[in-house]
Amino acid sequence: MPLKCKLCRKTVSSVSLVDCAECGEKVCRDCSYTCVMCDTLLCESCTYFCESCGEPLCPECAIVTGDEDRPHVLCEECNEEMEEDSLEETEMNSHYRPFQRNFQRW
Ligand SMILES: [Zn+2]
Ligand SMILES: [Zn+2]
Ligand SMILES: [Zn+2]
Ligand SMILES: [Zn+2]
DSSP states (O other): OEETTTTTOEOOOOGGGETTTTTOOOEEEEGGGOOOTTTEEEGGGGGOOOOOOOOOEEHHHHHHHOOOOSOOOOOOOOHHHHHHHHHHHHHHHHHHHHOOSSSOOO
C-alpha cells in the first residue's frame, strides 16, 4: 500500500519512507536528514542546520545559542571554533597591541 510523505505529500512505497526519530512522522528520503554527529534520522522540520557549515543536526547535537526570537544553531565543531575565536579576541583586546597596523586610530 502506497504511503504519503508527511512533508512533501509525495506518494512513496513504505520501504522508502523513514521514521523521524524526533516526532515519529514518516517522511520520504528527500525530506529526511541524518545528523552528522550521531547519525540520527530526522524529518526536515525537526532537523537543525549549523549556521556555519550547514550540516544537518539533531536537536540533541545542535548547540543553540542566542535569544529565543533569533536562535543561532551551530554544530559542536563550529561552536568550538567560535569559542576559540572569541577567546582569542578577548585576550587580544585585554592587551596593548603596538604592532597591530591596520587597527583604526582614534
Ligand atoms: Zn517528502
Ligand atoms: Zn520530525
Ligand atoms: Zn545528533
Ligand atoms: Zn558546523
